[in-house]
Amino acid sequence: MADVDVLLKPREAAAALGVSYATVKQWILSGKIKTIKTPGGHHRVPQSVLAQMMRSAPKKEHTASRERFRRVSGRNQRVGQIVEVKFSGLLAKVVLQIADQRITSIITADAAREMQLRKGQTAAALMKATEVMIVRV
Template identity: 70%
Template sequence: MKPREAAAELGLSYPTIKQWILTGKLATVKTPGGHHLIPRSSLTPLLKAVPEKKESRERFQKVSGRNQLVGKIVELKIEGLLAKVVLSIGEQRITSIITADAVREMQLRKGQTAAALMKATEVMITRV
């Protein structure tokens, strides 16, 4: 199989597979044109070493950050690789742009309770 196909099967990036080929970590067969082909048998030991792609986000639920605001999701819009999430917190709204994958992994839905976690070294105040 081609290196890109092997990368997809292992859930790794193409540059990682290419580096493994060049360092000899992954055995290949060269075509007359100088291209690398990877026998399926070379992937077998690696398939066992690669963790399942589906990760649990449970480990992210307990964090040390104290700047957390809890509210309801009032708007959720996925467009391409990014998603817009709007939380209603009291009479205020906070908007976050995160990856669409994160929205899917957390199974976020409009109406759910969620927390906005802020990490900053400065907080500015303005008189209203």
């Protein structure tokens, strides 16, 4: 008996690859990901196709997939290195270096101490509207 390839919905494939649903849909429509269509016309991604993509993907030193973070509603997340943590009374200034940019966040000193934020650590900036939240990773 032959092995049956598990078929995943595009959202499930996106989660497995650590990319957004929109990215997977673009890949499907452009032909980068081969799919099987259901009788109703819905795309299903064979698990073997994902396995091939994961094997051929270049390895990254720091994986920035959402699975590493707490579940939060903020979708704009960027991972970087902490280059400065400065405490001043009830507040702490945390500066992240993300590629060629720096993002500064003012958070409570208690939160910075609780997360044990230190220069050189990897952290993520979670952005929503005008707020930037820091998550230690």
